[in-house]
Amino acid sequence: DSGVTQTPKHLITATGQRVTLRCSPRSGDLSVYWYQQSLDQGLQFLIQYYNGEERAKGNILERFSAQQFPDLHSELNLSSLELGDSALYFCASSVGQSLYGYTFGSGTRLTVV
Amino acid sequence: AQSVTQLGSHVSVSEGALVLLRCNYSSSVPPYLFWYVQYPNQGLQLLLKYTTGATLVKGINGFEAEFKKSETSFHLTKPSAHMSDAAEYFCAVTPGGNNDMRFGAGTRLTVKP
Numbered sequence: 727d728s729g730v731t732q733t734p735k736h737l738i739t740a741t742g743q744r745v746t747l748r749c750s751p752r753s754g755d756l757s758v759y760w761y762q763q764s765l766d767q768g769l770q771f772l773i774q775y776y777n778g779e780e781r782a783k784g785n786i787l788e789r790f791s792a793q794q795f796p797d798l799h800s801e802l803n804l805s806s807l808e809l810g811d812s813a814l815y816f817c818a819s820s821v822g823q824s825l826y827g828y829t830f831g832s833g834t835r836l837t838v839v
Numbered sequence: 840a841q842s843v844t845q846l847g848s849h850v851s852v853s854e855g856a857l858v859l860l861r862c863n864y865s866s867s868v869p870p871y872l873f874w875y876v877q878y879p880n881q882g883l884q885l886l887l888k889y890t891t892g893a894t895l896v897k898g899i900n901g902f903e904a905e906f907k908k909s910e911t912s913f914h915l916t917k918p919s920a921h922m923s924d925a926a927e928y929f930c931a932v933t934p935g936g937n938n939d940m941r942f943g944a945g946t947r948l949t950v951k952p
Contacts, residue, residue, distance in 0.1 A: 728882060728884070730882070748880075759939060759940075761942075768942065768943075768944045768945060769929065769942040769945070771939050771940070771941065771942075772938050782938065782939045784939065793907040816882055816883070818882075818883075823935060823936055824871065824933040824934075824935060824936065824938055824939065824940050825888075825890050825933065825935040826882075826940040827873055827885045827886075827888050828885070828940060830875075830882035830884070831882050832880075832881055832882045833882055834883075
């Protein structure tokens with residue numbers, strides 16, 4: 727157990743729907759990062775939050791949004807889902823600065839049918 | 840901007856043979872470099888990292904990597920492969936601070952008996 731908890735582990739939904747992925751960071755970590763992993767795109771950085779504030783944005787679609795709550799857990803919202811959004815979504819956390827490395831959760835596998 | 844290139848999407852070695860996974864980086868500032876391992880259906884786990892100081896870095900499971908600034912490389916090695924080393928390996932780079940981490944495309948290591 728890495729200490730980063732992601733729920734749900736698996737999600738199957740239809741095109742056009744909206745889903746929410748949840749992440750609880752490791753105790754003491756203030757930064758949360760979201761990544762999308764697919765066979766054709768590899769690991770793509772989506773977005774970073776630090777202590778409730780958005781810090782950096784990567785290749786995140788406008789249909790996707792995220793937030794980090796006062797208790798530091800984070801949610802990634804995916805809407806108007808398309809078949810191409812099927813992927814593994816990872817959350818990672820760190821104390822603050824990236825040079826310490828990240829701790830990854832086990833991921834949420836999203837399948838859009 | 841920072842990026843890493845992993846040479847070889849698939850590497851196959853025999854059990855007991857040397858493992859060499861190649862990673863070259865591009866960075867406009869002194870980089871912090873990482874290797875992560877991903878076992879099937881799991882999240883990424885930190886193997887080792889280079890921040891400052893000694894350029895030969897030792898990690899878990901007998902892996903090590905050497906930072907070579909002149910070659911912009913951070914190759915991962917292990918003297919003797921074990922069946923349990925079969926996994927996907929990712930090289931990553933960050934400039935540090937509150938910046939995010941960028942990952943390579945990954946190298947799948949197969950270990951033959």
